[in-house]
Amino acid sequence: MPRQNTRVLRNPVIRNPVLAGSHPDPSVLRVGSDFYLATSTFEWCPGVRLHHSRDLVHWRALGGALDSTRLLDLTGCPDSGGVWAPNLSYVDGLFHLVYSNVSTYTGGFTDSPNYLTTAESILGPWSDPVPLHARGFDASLFHDRLTSWLVNLVHDWRPGHGGSAGLEATRYDRAARRLTGEPIPIRLPPGDGWIEGPNLYRRGAWYYLLTADGGTGYDHQVTVARSATLSGPYQRDPDGPLITARDHPDLPLQKAGHGSLVDTGNGQSYLAYLVARPHGPHGPCVLGRETALAPITWTPDGWPRTPAGLPAIEVPAPDFPGLATTTRSASAYSGAADESAEPGVRGDPGDPGDLGESGRVEESYDPDGVGGFGSSGSSDGFEGFEGFEGFDEPALGPDWSTLRRPPAPEWLSLTERPSHLRLRGGRSPQSLTGPSLVARRVTSPRCSFEAQVEYRPRHFQHLAGITAYYNTGNWYFLNITADDQGRSVLSVASCDRGTTAVDESGQQPLGDVTRLRLGLDIDGPVLRFRYDNDSGSGWRPIGPPLDATVLSDEHAVDMEGGRIRAMGFTGAFVGLWSWDLSGAGAPADFDEAVYRASP
Numbered sequence: 001m002p003r004q005n006t007r008v009l010r011n012p013v014i015r016n017p018v019l020a021g022s023h024p025d026p027s028v029l030r031v032g033s034d035f036y037l038a039t040s041t042f043e044w045c046p047g048v049r050l051h052h053s054r055d056l057v058h059w060r061a062l063g064g065a066l067d068s069t070r071l072l073d074l075t076g077c078p079d080s081g082g083v084w085a086p087n088l089s090y091v092d093g094l095f096h097l098v099y100s101n102v103s104t105y106t107g108g109f110t111d112s113p114n115y116l117t118t119a120e121s122i123l124g125p126w127s128d129p130v131p132l133h134a135r136g137f138d139a140s141l142f143h144d145r146l147t148s149w150l151v152n153l154v155h156d157w158r159p160g161h162g163g164s165a166g167l168e169a170t171r172y173d174r175a176a177r178r179l180t181g182e183p184i185p186i187r188l189p190p191g192d193g194w195i196e197g198p199n200l201y202r203r204g205a206w207y208y209l210l211t212a213d214g215g216t217g218y219d220h221q222v223t224v225a226r227s228a229t230l231s232g233p234y235q236r237d238p239d240g241p242l243i244t245a246r247d248h249p250d251l252p253l254q255k256a257g258h259g260s261l262v263d264t265g266n267g268q269s270y271l272a273y274l275v276a277r278p279h280g281p282h283g284p285c286v287l288g289r290e291t292a293l294a295p296i297t298w299t300p301d302g303w304p305r306t307p308a309g310l311p312a313i314e315v316p317a318p319d320f321p322g323l324a325t326t327t328r329s330a331s332a333y334s335g336a337a338d339e340s341a342e343p344g345v346r347g348d349p350g351d352p353g354d355l356g357e358s359g360r361v362e363e364s365y366d367p368d369g370v371g372g373f374g375s376s377g378s379s380d381g382f383e384g385f386e387g388f389e390g391f392d393e394p395a396l397g398p399d400w401s402t403l404r405r406p407p408a409p410e411w412l413s414l415t416e417r418p419s420h421l422r423l424r425g426g427r428s429p430q431s432l433t434g435p436s437l438v439a440r441r442v443t444s445p446r447c448s449f450e451a452q453v454e455y456r457p458r459h460f461q462h463l464a465g466i467t468a469y470y471n472t473g474n475w476y477f478l479n480i481t482a483d484d485q486g487r488s489v490l491s492v493a494s495c496d497r498g499t500t501a502v503d504e505s506g507q508q509p510l511g512d513v514t515r516l517r518l519g520l521d522i523d524g525p526v527l528r529f530r531y532d533n534d535s536g537s538g539w540r541p542i543g544p545p546l547d548a549t550v551l552s553d554e555h556a557v558d559m560e561g562g563r564i565r566a567m568g569f570t571g572a573f574v575g576l577w578s579w580d581l582s583g584a585g586a587p588a589d590f591d592e593a594v595y596r597a598s599p
Contacts, residue, residue: 150171
């Protein structure tokens with residue numbers, strides 16, 4: 001068993017973002033002594049990224065819940081479609097996961113079918129999904145003792161109606177696993193316009209409604225309203241937003257919004273919410289939207305408060321007396337769940353008796369991310385991080401994602417060639433079906449990624465290499481391909497808002513070399529490629545410095561005449577990519593992938 005090094009930490013500090021890189025729309029949950037975060041994944045597989053913690057400071061990636069087409073089919077999913085704002089809750093001894101699969105959000109329409117899947121353990125297996133409805137998005141389940149309600153925004157496609165018809169709640173029958181009755185409109189405070197991300201809670205005599213207001217950009221905020229009845233009318237907190245950076249462009253954490261509440265079991269409460277770290281005031285956000293935490297205090301008259309109402313890099317961690325917290329130098333600790341707690345319901349962030357026994361999380365917990373990259377939340381972005389992947393396991397590790405389709409033998413193998421990832425070339429970058437791309441999130445403004453690639457292209461339609469990727473219209477690709485004579489060359493291709501370019505004048509002939517190391521470096525707004533052909537001369541640059549902000553949320557947004565053509569929700573990824581535009585699926589082998597994030 002790995003050596004453990006533990007010590008009791010009194011009042012440790014949470015460093016935000018606790019989940020660096022693209023982890024937006026956090027849904028936080030405590031079950032017994034275990035905390036969980038579920039975040040949006042959009043067009044990436046597996047769907048709904050999950051993390052686990054015992055202290056809210058260190059977070060371990062569990063991978064994604066929706067790991068097969070039985071649970072989530074992203075074939076044809078548009079850029080920034082797919083899974084929006086999942087919701088994780090626990091009742092009746094089951095984890096309940098509500099999620100969407102958005103297939104359209106342009107032209108004033110949003111096709112957002114919502115589903116529910118359950119599991120006894122957070123690790124699954126997850127049940128066949130139950131269709132709920134497609135009347136709107138950002139759906140969440142509220143368990144009010146013996147009854148449950150699905151709460152969501154109602155989308156209004158009609159021109160001139162602002163896109164939203166408010167919020168509604170529909171009773172969900174947990175025994176029958178279906179919605180029952182007609183939806184009930186939630187009576188919101190006067191003057192409320194577009195609000196989304198609703199989460200309902202019950203504390204004492206009040207129902208509390210947390211919403212995301214102001215859009216998901218720089219006017220974003222978490223707001224609170226309360227009512228004596230579930231359907232309202234709701235009264236807005238007279239002191240304004242619970243948290244926002246709207247009027248503070250100088251803060252390092254921006255776009256604060258889309259929150260959910262959790263109690264720690266000892267009388268404390270925390271808010272999980274999304275943030276972004278732009279390059280410059282209100283600048284482009286290459287890292288996407290990330291997850292942060294804030295402590296909550298309650299006023300004598302029953303309103304929640306965060307420190308100064310502003311997002312902060314450092315906040316106090318919960319005070320768990322006697323909790324032995326694994327330090328950064330430790331290897332592992334056991335994450336077995338607390339089985340002594342009574343099963344309960346989500347909905348009362350102030351009552352430690354409201355949450356109950358957990359599905360077990362019994363693998364060793366590794367805060368330093370040993371093996372398969374690993375993830376420990378903010379260490380990726382603040383304390384420096386290095387992860388090595390040798391592809392020695394039969395499945396991808398939890399920090400890898402695949403684009404629009406889950407791993408399957410017809411295009412991805414970790415066993416055909418031991419200790420290698422084999423990708424069979426997929427369709428073009430503009431295709432919404434059949435890509436062969438394996439990637440991980442960019443978690444720091446300064447980071448690098450490199451991998452060994454072995455490939456024998458026969459034609460200019462064959463390409464394999466490493467990529468810095470945002471979506472179908474915005475990416476960079478350092479690739480091994482062939483010229484018109486079938487000779488192998490190293491080339492840089494790029495796409496900026498749908499316009500593709502190839503630096504043919506800068507291509508490097510490879511001769512008989514079929515195995516070389518490719519690398520990229522992101523330094524704030526600048527991206528550079530490099531390569532090592534194992535000739536003994538070390539790393540060499542290739543191509544000019546590139547604009548890394550092409551990979552930002554802001555750059556991906558495309559509006560025409562006030563109408564949405566494309567959104568930018570995902571943040572940047574780096575990874576391994578293989579094309580075969582002839583359709584033959586020519587294989588490329590990858591090994592020794594290394595991701596480094598600088599502090």
